[in-house]
Amino acid sequence: MEYTIQTDPRLPCNHTYCIDCLQELFMKSMQDETLMPPRCCQKIIPIDLARLTSKEIENFNAKHLEYSTKDRLYCSQPTCSTFIPPALIVDSIGICPKPGCQVKTCSICKAASHGNFDCPKDEATSAVLATAREAGWTRCYQCRAMIELTHGCYHMTCRCRAQFCYICSTPWKNCQCPQWDEQNLHDEARARAERIPALQMPHANNRIQMNEYVQRMANQLRANHECEHTNGWAYTPGGVIQHLHKIKSHLSIDENQPTGSKEKEYVYLKTCTSCHIIDVRDLTVEIEANFRGEDKNKKPILPYAALTQMMRFYFDNDCEIIVRSSETEPKIKWYSKKKQQLNEQQNFFLMTFQLIAFLLKILFLF
Incomplete structure (x- = not known):
């Protein structure tokens, strides 16, 4: 192989490389992870010494990012399998950067995105769901937000404006679940009755009136739980x-x-x-x-x-x-x-x- 010594690059370790051999080393490093990044005497070789084209530099940087990523995510589409950079992963969902693909992949189980459902291998979410089941919480069927009922009826209106049943999480008016828990109903009725100053006076007659009003309010809430x-x-x-x-x-x-x-x-x-x-x-x-x-x-x-x-x-x-x-x-x-x-x-x-x-x-x- 003929070359001119003056045109060959000098590496950080003071060795001189043939430019063709150096370019071949960079090309092979994009196919063999053990060669990434290219080194000589354990010192990284700067990419500008290889005199690569702009397209080759773009491909090299993409492969360097892929090989340097610890927990890599690839497109779940078998015919694609394109590497998904960490910048394209949001809320454990990665979007394939390949034009015409755009398939969503779960970064937890590496399979296709689960949509509005939880990943079965997500241990953190599984732990939260276990706690929610013990506490009697529920989730919005639309945005999957966790909701705890402290008072009122089972008719839930989420921050995403979805309306559903607190017991079974199905859209409202599509189930046969009861509309009230009796204890919550009476707690809500008493809370609203306590807003009336006349019933707060410390007299026996007022206490009787308070109890009667709470009962009337409970009956009224049953009838007007969807008040307009x-x-x-x-x-x-x-x-x-x-x-x-x-x-x-x-x-x-x-x-x-x-x-x-x-x-x-x-x-x-x-x-x-x-x-x-x-x-x-x-x-x-x-x-x-x-x-x-x-x-x-x-x-x-x-x-x-x-x-x-x-x-x-x-x-x-x-x-x-x-x-x-x-x-x-x-x-x-x-x-x-x-x-x-x-x-x-x-x-x-x-x-x-x-x-x-x-x-x-x-x-x-x-």
Whole structure:
């Protein structure tokens, strides 16, 4: 073999290689894992010394990544078997990078993806499922999220919006399972009954009324467990005065706090008159929408009559609430008293200036 000594590359170990032999070594290293990466005297040979083409460099880097990966994953399609890089493995599912294939492979058992089912060889998931069975938990049939029922009926609505039965995990209304556990039913009924302040007084008669109300509420929950909340809303105590502080920042009112406003004072929230569930929408956002006139066709979210004494003090000193009745529904408008006072002062100064100008004009004429 003829070659020129000046053109042959010198390796890190100071040995000189024939360029053709060096290129052949790199080609063989892509077929024989024991030769990857190419070495001389136990020192790695830089790839730029082999003067490979761009395509050869791309193939070499791909093989180097494959051979350096400890737990390798290959496409489960027998006619493909392409190596799946770790970057293409998400949640134990690898996607074949070969164009036209795109087969999903389970990185745990190396077989085809199991879809919404768990891998039978996944020990961690198996341990969690064993704990879930002992605790009585269930899983969403759609997103496979684990769910624990602490109160309420067996009608589950997952965060992925799937509705299913807590007992058998089948889509809702496709099974014959009971809708309530009696203990959960009475716990839920008592929790809703305890929201009524009049039943919390320490009198024997109130305790009797409480028990009677719990029983009525349990019967009502059985009949209205799928309530659509179409029979109207009532106001019930709940929440704290911190809601009011948020309201003030939205209304851009003076930041001076009224006396005692840092105490925990309850505000009123809405509950369904049928199932007594609490409307958990953001109170601040709703009041701000009313203030900006975005809910003109709706009833006031927080009527003045429902405000506590402390909240009335706040609004009486900072805002004026005017309720106007119309032929359809009552509407509520909120005005800042400070802004109104500022406008009155501006009008006073303007009238004074006009009066002085008028008097000066009369004096100038005479």
